Amino acid sequence: MTARVFHLALAHFEAARRLPNLPEGHPARRLHGHGFLVRLRAELPAGWASPGVEEDALKAALAHCIEPLDHRDLNTLLPTPSDENLARWVRDRLALPGRACVGIQSRHDQGVDLDGVGHAHLWRRFRFESAHRLPNVPPGHPCGRMHGHGFEVILHADQDRDDRGVDGDQLAALWAPLHAELHQTCLNDIPGLENPTSELLARWIWVRLASELPGLSWVTVQETATAGCHFDGLHYRIWKEQRFEAALCLRHAPAGDARRRLHGHSYLLRLHLTAPLDQVLGWTLDYGEVKRLFQPLYVRLDHHRLDLLDGVESADPGGLARWIREHIQTDLPELDRIDLYPTPDHGVSLCWGKLGPALPV
């Protein structure tokens, strides 16, 4: 399948707002403020920016776009400056030539993502602390031992698939009984969670909420700092993150650009895979196995000079993601997206399957 490259850029702004659409007495009807985060994923046509440094052009376009929002009263710009309306405002003002997804995160635990076809997915993040063990893993597998996690769950609701609309408080109210069942327990003791993998936990949550929340678009379960699973009622997508430290020269950077010189980054790499559920193990692919299969490539990336890698055309994020895909696709055929961030606020997604939901910061 042909891969699509999405360039990623993040920006922040600080602003005040009132949300008059909320019910009488709701605190957010009063003037209040947030440090907003804007996340942009854009598929850019060739020639839109200098090759290899597209993220710079994207970051500059985003910074220019949100400048009227920073340290302002947002109600002077929009009658109801909700996260969704702000995301639509940013997307319309940016007017990028390719497909663009815009996310607005107003709080650590809440935001809205506009997908590539303009649907607004409200998301809210929750956390619970529990013990579990995976009873069907091979002998000696660490997850067969009793252990525990601070699990994070993100509920995503497609506003365009629910006529009644939904807000973050409704998501919190729907989540509350599940939190009471899951928090500070051993998950294996809960009926239906005898094998509590991220995948089966995401499905269990989906089944409990789907009838009450017709717009539910994804349930995300983040099990550890580096791994988790999305479920949309039919498909499972997992991700596994790795970090590596590397040096490079960007030989194709414009003349005078400092990145033509030798420099370096602490990279974040996120591998996304889509696969059916293994009916015995209750997972798609073991996160640990993804890491193990990636290890031979990891040792070629970590503490190396990336522009000297055999066969790499350009050490920009897109060139590196393509090189990684080429070298791992035989061992990991379920892989369908690679995110590579040289810095926390810019990077690429190379995607040859479904894009899936964005992960909040």
Ligand SMILES: Nc1nc2c(c(=O)[nH]1)N=C([C@H](O)[C@H](O)COP(=O)(O)OP(=O)(O)OP(=O)(O)O)CN2
């Ligand atoms: N597809 C799944 N794979 C694994 C699951 C799961 O639910 N679904 N669960 C586990 C374990 O419970 C484990 O605690 C988490 O796995 P892993 O990412 O391997 O954890 P590490 O702490 O070793 O990760 P680092 O790479 O060191 O960050 C296993 N697999």
